[in-house]
Amino acid sequence: MADTTVKVDSATRDRFAAVAASRGQSVRAYLAELAIEEENQVKLGRATAAFREVTRAPGIAEAFDREFGGLPAASSASRAA
Template sequence: MADTTVKISTDTRDRLQALATARGTSIRGLVEQLAAEAETQQALGRATDAFRTAVKRAGFADGFDRDFGAPAPHTSRAA
């Protein structure tokens, strides 16, 4: 894969270097990690939105309980 150059401020470069050092990697490795983490967060956001939409559908809870078992009743006991 070809390399490219990104222009950032010296302050940002120094901050990235400190983060990279703390993670035991290079700035390049850090940027790759941050990109992967951002993609994961986007995917989790989409999944969360889809789940929130699904649970609003009529019958969702009943179908879930049918397929995965109803949760055990929660009882509280004083210690």
């Protein structure tokens, strides 16, 4: 894949560089990983919303609980809600 340039202010560049360095990564590798993580969060948010929508139908939540033993306890560390 071809390289490109993204213009950000120097403070933002320095923040990205510091985070990348603390993880032992290059800025390029860190930003690539960050993009994947953010895409996954968007997908998880959509899936969560879809799940919540379908479980509002009468009897669906009860059927899910019978089949799968209910939902796991909510994690306070979860970003997708």
